[in-house]
Amino acid sequence: MVKVAVVTGSNKGIGFGIVKGLLKRFDGVVYLTSRDDGRGKAAVAKLNELGLKPEYHQLDVTDRDSVIRFRDHIKEKYGGIDILVNNAAVANSTSFYNNYEECKTIIEINYLSILTIQELIFPLVRENGRILNISSDCGHLSNIRNIYWVKRLSKKDLKVEDINDFANWFLEGIKEENFNYDDIADEGTVAAYRVAKVALSAITMLQQKELESKNISVNSMHPGLVQTDMTHGIGFYDIDQAAETPIYLVLDAPDSLKGAYVWYDRKVLDWYDYKADYFFKTSTLKTSTQKSE
Ligand SMILES: NC(=O)c1ccc[n+]([C@@H]2O[C@H](COP(=O)([O-])OP(=O)(O)OC[C@H]3O[C@@H](n4cnc5c(N)ncnc54)[C@H](OP(=O)(O)O)[C@@H]3O)[C@@H](O)[C@H]2O)c1
Numbered sequence: 700m701v702k703v704a705v706v707t708g709s710n711k712g713i714g715f716g717i718v719k720g721l722l723k724r725f726d727g728v729v730y731l732t733s734r735d736d737g738r739g740k741a742a743v744a745k746l747n748e749l750g751l752k753p754e755y756h757q758l759d760v761t762d763r764d765s766v767i768r769f770r771d772h773i774k775e776k777y778g779g780i781d782i783l784v785n786n787a788a789v790a791n792s793t794s795f796y797n798n799y800e801e802c803k804t805i806i807e808i809n810y811l812s813i814l815t816i817q818e819l820i821f822p823l824v825r826e827n828g829r830i831l832n833i834s835s836d837c838g839h840l841s842n843i844r845n846i847y848w849v850k851r852l853s854k855k856d857l858k859v860e861d862i863n864d865f866a867n868w869f870l871e872g873i874k875e876e877n878f879n880y881d882d883i884a885d886e887g888t889v890a891a892y893r894v895a896k897v898a899l900s901a902i903t904m905l906q907q908k909e910l911e912s913k914n915i916s917v918n919s920m921h922p923g924l925v926q927t928d929m930t931h932g933i934g935f936y937d938i939d940q941a942a943e944t945p946i947y948l949v950l951d952a953p954d955s956l957k958g959a960y961v962w963y964d965r966k967v968l969d970w971y972d973y974k975a976d977y978f979f980k981t982s983t984l985k986t987s988t989q990k991s992e
Contacts, residue, residue: 700778701727701728701777702725702726702727702728702781702782703727703728703730703773703777703779703780703781703782704721704725704727704728704729704730704780704781704782704783704784704949705729705730705732705773705780705782705783705784705820706718706721706729706730706731706732706784706786707732707758707760707784707785707786707787707816708732708733708734708760708786708787708788709730709731709732709733709742709784709786710731710733710735710738710739710741710742711738711742711927711928712925712927712928712929712938713786713833713922713925713927713938713941713942713945714784714786714787714833715731715742715938716937716938716939716941716942717784717786717942717945717946718730718731718746718753719746719749719751719939719942720939720942720943720945720946721782721946721949721950722746722751722752722753723751724946724950725782725950727781728754728777729753729754730753730754730755730756730773731743731746731753731754731755732755732756732757732758732769733755733757733758734757734758734759734760734762734765734787735757736757739755739757740755743755756769756772756773757769760785760787760808760812760813760815760816761807761808761811761812761815763815763819766815766816766819766820767819769820770819770820770823773823774823779823779824779825779828780820780823780824780825780828781824781825781827781828781829782828782829782830782831782949782950783816783820783821783824783828783829783830783831784830784831784833784945784949785813785816785830785831785832785833785899786833786945787808787812788808788809788833788895788929789804789805789808789809789929790805790889790892790929790930791804791805791891791892795888795889795981796880796887796888796890797873797889797890797891798873799870799873799874801891802869802870802873802890802891803870805891805892805895806866806869806870806891806894806895806898808895809892809895809896809899810862810866810894810895810896810898810899810902811866813832813899813902814859814902817902817906817909821906821909821910824910824913824915825913826913826914826915827913827914827915827954828913828915828916829915829916829948829949830906830910830915830916830917830918831917831918831919831920831945831948831949832899832900832902832903832906832917832918832919832920833919833920833922833945834896834899834900834903834919834920834921834960835892835896835921835922835979836921836977836978836979837889837892837893837896837897837978837979838893838896838897838899838900838919838921838960839897839900839921839960839968839970839975839977839978840852840853840897840900840901840970840971840972840973841884841972841973841974841975841976841977841978842883842884842885842893842896842897842978842979843882843883843884843893843897843973844881844882844883844884845879845882845883848865848868848882849973851864851865852865852897852901853971853973857901857904857905858905859902859905862898862901862902862905865894865897865898865901866894866895866898869890869891869894873890873891878890884978884979884980885978885979885980885981888981889979889981893978893979899919900919900960900970903917903918903919903958903960904958904970907957907958908958911957914954916952916954916956916957916958917957917958918948918952918956918957918958918959918960918961919959919960919961920944920945920948920960920961920962920963921960921961921962921963922936922941922944922945922963923935923936923940923941923963924936924983924984924987925937925938925940925941926938930984933984933987934987935987936963941963944961944963944964944965947965948961962977
């Protein structure tokens with residue numbers, strides 16, 4: 700049986716770095732996927748120049764038909780998936796405060812798409828497989844300052860409805876123009892991105908429960924501040940460095956690591972520690988620029 704690894708949104712950035720790293724180490728087929736065919740094939744050509752040979756398939760994580768086409772393709776060609784890295788995301792970082800349409804897009808791509816992937820792609824993940832959700836420091840619970848949501852998201856019997864309500868609470872507030880930015884850390888900067896990533900890290904725990912019986916691990920992680928288009932090139936790490944911990948998590952981490960929130964240095968953090976200092980600070984962007992100058 701051929702083993703299969705899939706990385707979403709991997710035509711550039713950290714996803715591309717993960718595909719590249721996996722091609723060097725993973726004993727199986729590695730799928731580079733992209734929402735845009737042309738950008739995906741150009742990325743494949745780049746890897747081919749390095750002597751690396753990924754498989755390619757179009758995959759737009761917000762387009763249900765695209766996810767179905769990808770599912771059917773994998774089902775027919777390989778029958779299953781062993782490693783799935785949910786990496787695709789947007790930040791829309793032209794401003795630290797997004798309008799309603801931008802917020803909606805960020806929530807759709809960075810959070811709601813995982814529900815489609817969970818429904819359609821997770822059933823293909825084989826026993827002992829590994830799923831990694833690329834979250835962010837914006838995904839740690841300490842980004843949320845609204846105590847009602849901190850408590851609700853920390854519930855032992857958390858349900859997907861709680862997480863969806865959380866995302867909807869945020870979007871409604873933005874739509875009605877009465878959202879209290881003090882409910883989010885760092886003066887509510889990049890609030891939509893924080894809400895989406897907190898939701899993603901929260902659902903990781905539920906996904907772990909769902910897949911426990913197949914001994915599949917589901918973890919989420921913060922890759923560090925990385926020089927990609929998302930950060931306009933600002934960051935402490937390049938994409939190859941940033942790919943190291945994700946690759947460790949899907950290839951080398953102990954089987955016992957499940958439902959965890961992992962930092963870029965491989966440290967497992969307490970996601971529920973809402974008073975911790977792990978939330979994203981926009982001031983880091985300035986520090987990083989100064990360091991790289
Ligand atoms: N860079 C950082 O400092 C940083 C920090 C914390 C977390 N992260 C997370 O790390 C991951 C990778 O980010 P990055 O910095 O590498 O960003 P990036 O360079 O902007 O790459 C994002 C990738 O996601 C793809 N994508 C966007 N929407 C998609 C969709 N609907 N379907 C499929 N693919 C889609 C993009 O495709 P297109 O080329 O078509 O746009 C691109 O390939 C993200 O989850 C991000 O939130 C990054």
